[in-house]
Amino acid sequence: MSKENSSDNECPQDKIIFDADRGEYICSENGEVIEERIVDQGPEWRAFTPEEKEKRSRVGGPLNQTIHDRGLSTLIDWKDKDAIGRNLDPKRRLEVLRWRKWQIRARIQSSIDRNLAQAMNELERIGNLLGLPKSVKDEGALIYRKAVEKGLVRGRSIESVVAAAIYASCRRMKIARTLDEIAQYTKANRKEVARCYRLLLRELNVGVPVSDPKDYVTRIGSLLGLSGASMKLAAEILDKAKNVGLTAGKDPAGLAAAAIYIAALLNEERRTQKEIAQVAGVTEVTVRNRYKELIQELKIEIQNQ
Template identity: 85%
Template sequence: MTEEKSEGTLQPCPQDKIVFDYERGEYICEETGEVIEDKVIDQGPEWRAFTAEEKEKRSRVGGPLNQTIHDRGLSTMIDWRDKDAMGRSLEPKRRLEVLRWRKWQIRARIQSSVDRNLAQAMNELERIGNLLGLPKSVKDEAATIYRKAVERGLVRGRSIESVVAASIYVACRRLKVARSLDEIAQYTKANRKEVARCYRLLLKELSISVPVSNARDYITRIGALLNLSGASMKYAAEILEKAKDMGLTAGKDPAGLAAAAIYIAALLHDERKTQKEIAQVAGVTEVTVRNRYKELVQELKLEIPQQ
């Protein structure tokens, strides 16, 4: 917001009245004609494009940085197609030469022990992320956390699998993606105890703060896997909100509470699901679902139809 002189006082120029003159490189106020800023440097390209194809053809930059690749995607890659730039097949002698280039290019990408560690860890992270169906934002966050752990020397003496799994769990907690520690640990060679130990280490050494797990974060995922309607999932979230206001959620497993709320909502909306089905999807036991179900019905005084 800039100011202009008016009758001896300073008044701000409205933001919606400020325009940019591309020919002169100046910001001008439409009301007063005052030049607010001049000699503005154009940060865009020096070329013009009128179609998407023309813009892509003239662009001289690569793709964005990818945290899930050990070198962030900055290195070059030699194509596996045995053809030249004109699309013609290479001669046998030339093909062998290209194979040699490709071999040494791959070796040159991974030179130090840190590069080898990151290459193995990023492959493991991508594998677990795909098995869990995690979005790219979570995988990028996990990769960033793992890189910080490598820089601090936290991976030394510990298995790569356990630190990667812990990084994924931290990323899920930070971005509020409902994945339990047991669910992540089952896809790794490391056991749950080791992953939990690495998780606590990352929080302490990297000074990472994670929000408290909320049972409502599990509602959408469990409901989607059970093919429940939006009305049932909304009512389950309302049940959990009432239970939280009454202090019933303190010290309880969020997944178990969400499973019980889903079970109640499904009964009331005539989308009957068994406790066994819900327990399997939520990753808890039937006993947990049954106990949380009884507590919610009794304390919230819910009227459940006869089964």
């Protein structure tokens, strides 16, 4: 129910406040009730602690893309107590176990469900081994689901497509992980993962930005225990290299490794080319060649090599 306002006495939008106890919108300037008897859209119960709120809430958790059914289904718990808290007798406990077994079987019925269940487990495993954040795993799960919907998984290894989806997700979220790093945690070889990655880009129109060498600097520097000043200097070196066109067509991990090596030398935090190459996932030859190119083209002087 609304009260009519005259055009001369309209309340500014930023002065309108809501009184939850009365269910009214009120103008804070003149106290006029603009709207009353507002229906409360919140729960009919009250909670004063997070524990009470969680206990009384009747909704489930948020959607989880890394579960094959997005976490929408209900699971029968392993607890051997009834709703009141009394212990179940052995016969009743066995009956509940049978319910749980058939409920789990009923969750996965179609071939797509079985495929997604296996793929999401694989995605979770690879993501945990790589230390990827949840946002990256969720993005990879979405890409894989799109591939399943378009029938791209048929006839291909689930592991290969999952690894390709994770790599595409890392590229989209600017997380520095190379194809070799991801492929080493799967039974599929790098060539097969790369083929599936190109297929996803072509068929799903996944927008992937060009890999930036600076994305690798923080990760490589952290693993080597370098200071923030050295990592900042390495990023500045890569910016200069990009401005003169040195980064075009070069492996970003190799460029980042060479810039880290130069920055460590300049800041007297010496690390060997072998150490840096192992952390960056490239060869010593690559680090050495990129290092020579950078110091020659950018006129960087290294003292006491």
